[in-house]
Amino acid sequence: MSLDRRTTIKWMFAAAATVPSLQALADAPQPQARAVPAGQAGYGTDPDLVKEWRPGGPWPLTLGAAARLTTTVLCDLIIPADDVSPAASSVGVVDFIDEWISAPYPQQRADREIILPGLLWLDSEAQGRFGQSFAGITDAQRAAIADAICSPAKAASELAAGAKFFARFRDLTAGGFYTTPVGMKDIGYVGNVPLERFDGPPPELLRKLGLA
Amino acid sequence: MSFISAAEADKNTYDVIVVGSGAAGGQTAYTLTMDGARVLMLEAGRHYQPATETPMLQTNAEAPLRGSGTPEKPFGFWDATIDGGWDVPGEPYTSASDDPARKFVWWRARMLGGRTNHWGRISLRNGPYDFKPHTRDGLGFDWPMGYEDLAPYYDKVEMLIGVYGSNEGLENTPNSSPGVLLPPPKPRVSDLMVRKHAAKLRIPVIAGHRAVLTRRLDDKLLPKLLHPGNARAQAILAADMKKRAACFWATPCGRGCSIRANYQSTTVHLPPALDTGNLDIVTDAMVRTVTKRKDGAAEGVIYIDRKTGAEHRVKARVVVLAASALESVRILLNSGVANGNGKVGKYIMDTVGANFGGQVPALESLPPHNEDGADGGHMYVPWWLYKEQLAGALGFARGYHIEFGGGRTMPGMGTGAGLEWLNGGSYGKKFKEDVRRYYGSFVGFAGRGEMIPNDDCYAELDPNVKDRFGIPVLRFHWKWSEHEIGQAAHMQKTAAEIIDAMGGRMSGPPQSGEKAIKQGGIIIHEVGGAMMGNDPAKSVTNSFGQTWEMKNLFITDGATLCSNADKNPTLTIMALAWRSAEHMLGLMKRKEL
Numbered sequence: 001m002s003l004d005r006r007t008t009i010k011w012m013f014a015a016a017a018t019v020p021s022l023q024a025l026a027d028a029p030q031p032q033a034r035a036v037p038a039g040q041a042g043y044g045t046d047p048d049l050v051k052e053w054r055p056g057g058p059w060p061l062t063l064g065a066a067a068r069l070t071t072t073v074l075c076d077l078i079i080p081a082d083d084v085s086p087a088a089s090s091v092g093v094v095d096f097i098d099e100w101i102s103a104p105y106p107q108q109r110a111d112r113e114i115i116l117p118g119l120l121w122l123d124s125e126a127q128g129r130f131g132q133s134f135a136g137i138t139d140a141q142r143a144a145i146a147d148a149i150c151s152p153a154k155a156a157s158e159l160a161a162g163a164k165f166f167a168r169f170r171d172l173t174a175g176g177f178y179t180t181p182v183g184m185k186d187i188g189y190v191g192n193v194p195l196e197r198f199d200g201p202p203p204e205l206l207r208k209l210g211l212a
Numbered sequence: 213m214s215f216i217s218a219a220e221a222d223k224n225t226y227d228v229i230v231v232g233s234g235a236a237g238g239q240t241a242y243t244l245t246m247d248g249a250r251v252l253m254l255e256a257g258r259h260y261q262p263a264t265e266t267p268m269l270q271t272n273a274e275a276p277l278r279g280s281g282t283p284e285k286p287f288g289f290w291d292a293t294i295d296g297g298w299d300v301p302g303e304p305y306t307s308a309s310d311d312p313a314r315k316f317v318w319w320r321a322r323m324l325g326g327r328t329n330h331w332g333r334i335s336l337r338n339g340p341y342d343f344k345p346h347t348r349d350g351l352g353f354d355w356p357m358g359y360e361d362l363a364p365y366y367d368k369v370e371m372l373i374g375v376y377g378s379n380e381g382l383e384n385t386p387n388s389s390p391g392v393l394l395p396p397p398k399p400r401v402s403d404l405m406v407r408k409h410a411a412k413l414r415i416p417v418i419a420g421h422r423a424v425l426t427r428r429l430d431d432k433l434l435p436k437l438l439h440p441g442n443a444r445a446q447a448i449l450a451a452d453m454k455k456r457a458a459c460f461w462a463t464p465c466g467r468g469c470s471i472r473a474n475y476q477s478t479t480v481h482l483p484p485a486l487d488t489g490n491l492d493i494v495t496d497a498m499v500r501t502v503t504k505r506k507d508g509a510a511e512g513v514i515y516i517d518r519k520t521g522a523e524h525r526v527k528a529r530v531v532v533l534a535a536s537a538l539e540s541v542r543i544l545l546n547s548g549v550a551n552g553n554g555k556v557g558k559y560i561m562d563t564v565g566a567n568f569g570g571q572v573p574a575l576e577s578l579p580p581h582n583e584d585g586a587d588g589g590h591m592y593v594p595w596w597l598y599k600e601q602l603a604g605a606l607g608f609a610r611g612y613h614i615e616f617g618g619g620r621t622m623p624g625m626g627t628g629a630g631l632e633w634l635n636g637g638s639y640g641k642k643f644k645e646d647v648r649r650y651y652g653s654f655v656g657f658a659g660r661g662e663m664i665p666n667d668d669c670y671a672e673l674d675p676n677v678k679d680r681f682g683i684p685v686l687r688f689h690w691k692w693s694e695h696e697i698g699q700a701a702h703m704q705k706t707a708a709e710i711i712d713a714m715g716g717r718m719s720g721p722p723q724s725g726e727k728a729i730k731q732g733g734i735i736i737h738e739v740g741g742a743m744m745g746n747d748p749a750k751s752v753t754n755s756f757g758q759t760w761e762m763k764n765l766f767i768t769d770g771a772t773l774c775s776n777a778d779k780n781p782t783l784t785i786m787a788l789a790w791r792s793a794e795h796m797l798g799l800m801k802r803k804e805l
Contacts, residue, residue, distance in 0.1 A: 175641075
């Protein structure tokens, strides 16, 4: 999908009619993202399943530098470092999101229509409220924006598109993060190891749950 | 004998041509070659070698898009399927209606072993009622055989491929013979939770039956039981069973299994069949038609080499179609054979499917423990309302079983996604805490039920559309009846009741049957289209899959099924194929073919 600036602006007007600095964004010198090449192939119906795959391998990544920066900041707002595990961007989630929105398949193209305008909207919202891009504002300022859109049910009606974007971005960030070794460890996934025997759940757990 | 080129096959002579290499083709070729018949197998897809091509232990982060399904890999990147799906490029099919509710979608896999490489390995026997449904409730068709005719072959297939499960003696849910089943894996927490609370609703929860080796097969005993009096077959099978490892309790079965711990034709049927020296396989061989001898019998087949486009003709004493139910139907229609009564393509069926899920607070924040197990269901709900149904209390005539699952499965794109209905929508450290809390607390239920064959569901040749080989394609007609719609609604209701009994929250309200029922073909249990019977005027084959019109043309896949019980059809297809192949061997030995 080629998401041109006109489409983006149209989406933003629909989403938030009063956002300032639209003109500034429209005049931005760098493209937010390169277009997915026309006729871009996927990995095909018979990809090699035992070779090593990396984002950028099966199809080119397309996010521009500014959009990657916003993606990085937003990933880490959603999944920051804590006592258990590191932040999302430190384990390749930005590359993953770039791979996802650059993919030539229908689901990913539809998500690109949400994510790219959403990233622009996030910057314009930050500009409008705090005079800086989303990456340039403080943690507290970012939290103020996130608090307004993190719940689709509670978001103000004029922020509905922003809330939809945030929910989708959060799902992608979570999928990107919890599939990595540190993400799997964080939630206590301890499978995917060959075992001699499968003993089932620990007996003390079954007793505790009344299932022994 | 082994994997050969089309040019080499042209020069050879064979007793039997088997079209297809999946559950039906694999079992047919196995039974025939172990008893000395010389077989040529034609597979439309490419050669496939599970030992070197299976992604064992790869995580989703190692796959593009974290392993998510795409149109090119509908069941996810790591799924074993090659060149397959509901849409195969260059190989279309059409629908007579634009109404989504009346469309049928057709899954194909173009690879050696077909869909057996990725299937769910659920291996349930039809019960006595399932062979005589018309006698029981006046609907559909009786089979020209009873459970007792197929029971010995169910035993044989289960012993050969290895099936775990338990014998519970429940109504229309047959026991296997003593010693046949492998022990089921230990239940997961969610299994036990469902069992405990479903019991309050008088819904039984028992061990699942799946073709996964929970221990190694007994290579001393089983070959003797399977091939009495055939020392060579016993030796070949014993040697091959020694090469199959038991499950190591990791890696989803849908990827296939390089250690051969589950059943796929490529790891269980084909290796010993090839070891007999009696099997040749040509891959990339797309069969177009069955050819006819002057005396009206089958002569052989014409196939297209997918790589060169060249047409080849091969001949044999016997031709077996095992190309998957609807591909076999298509070959018959394009050949203009075995269809004097117009029954080819009629009464196609799928399984009724409806899914429902919820979240169970009692399963939140459990201590980490490994629940990979045998990947698929360790337990399931067999149909339990036979008496109420026969008395007309349910409003739909046939039953369903419930496959369910939950627990601490390998994280994928669904992990941590869509939690808003539980937590309102969070981010930051709170979001990380929420994901830890909810991971492993979801339980999903999949109702899988019997569809009754009806006049509105059939396949015919499209008069205009051809595939990339120039072969006319199928056009589908489809319509669920009130029985299937009512059943789908009941599936939703049952799952909602179980979730409620567990103190869980439903992810949404139960839907109407029309909304809940999956599109025809989505469950990928398509059968029928060349039904067996006792009357040549009303059926296409006899109970051995032998066509009435051509005594040396057989169908051993799901096309001959007279009903599609809620029991997943693969085990039944294999049992029928074994029985059919034995019949062919007898006829050939007696020079009747």
